[in-house]
Amino acid sequence: MAGSEEVADESDLREKFAAYAALVRVPNLFSAPPDVLLGGALVAATGERISIPALAGLAVASVLLYAGGTTLNDYFDAEVDARERPERPIPSGRVPRRTAGVLGAALLVGGVLVALAAAGPRAGLFAATLAVVIALYDGVLKGGSAGFLAMGSARGLDVLLGTAAGVTATTAALSAWALAIPVVVALYIALVTYMADNEATTTERGAVAAAAAGVLLAVLGVLAAVVTLGPPLVRVAFAVGLAGGFLVWTGRALGPAYATPRPDTVGPAVGTCILALVVLDAAFAALAGVGWALAVLIFLVPAVSLSRLFDVS
DSSP states (O other): OHHHHHHHHHHHHHHHHHHHHHHTTHHHHTTHHHHHHHHHHHHHTTTOOBOHHHHHHHHHHHHHHHHHHHHHHHHHTHHHHHHHOTTSTTTTTSSOHHHHHHHHHHHHHHHHHHHHHHHOHHHHHHHHHHHHHHHHIIIIITTSHHHHHHHHHHHHHHHHHHHTTBSSOOGGGSOHHHHHHHHHHHHHHHHHHHHHTTTTSOOOHHHHHHHHHHHHHHHHHHHHHHHHHOOOHHHHHHHHHHHHHHHHHHHHHHHHHHHSOSHHHHHHHHHHHHHHHHHHHHHHHTTTOHHHHHHHHTTHHHHHHHHTTSOOO
16 A cells, blocks of 8 residues: 555656646756857857856856746736646646746746856846846736747847856947847747747748748848858858758748648747757857857757657747
8 A cells, every 4th residue: 555655646746747847848948048158158259258157057047037937927828828728737737826926936036046146246137137027028018019029038138148157248348249149039039939929829821931030030140240250160160050950940840830820830830949049049159169059059958858748839
């Protein structure tokens, strides 16, 4: 009898873990640190020294902020999800809605505190701003143009968060080409969010086309940065090669979604575009050095692996 109770307890524990992993979109969490590493790479490209402990702390803060955002997203969307995505943790009853709300808020606060402790007041300010944008998107802005821009801005701020790992350099010291990169990332994610807005019901071809335009904009951004910066040939090869891989990977998912826009094609396209941001970050990071690009790409392994077990979008 004791043995059967232990098995039941283990089964309950696994189910609870799976529920909370789904709530925070665990594969997506590994797409957050690459943004921070890209920010660090942009500062390193100016010749300034990066604090590795600070950068690591900011990466952890980024994960906490992302997890808080996805958790609050489901908290606010519980009634809609009950109709459109009943399998999600809250409508399925696996996670109480109130618990999700408390957890989401705690994760946002934790992200800000970790950033502050890791890299000081400037990092804390970036993280606090990011937390506010996330909360506004989840609770108020979702579903309209302001919401799409807010989601994109959150990713751009995540990149800027990484710049706080610079030992002496400030974000204001970055060159124009470096400051343009978070903007490109933000626009790309804003357009992907536009496509994702009605992924569970009906999606217009125009929304898929907008995401495809975001992909092209991102690739052009990499090429423009290469031309502007004129890095060594090996960095050019890495940046262009990764940009090409990003284009092919997202294109293979967006093609079927455009041809037949329905949940079983648009949903995977959204997931692919989110995970592919890691490759885009790596392409931009390659301009600062191959080592930076490889450090970013490492996060693609757990992200893709876990996406086979948990939903991304």
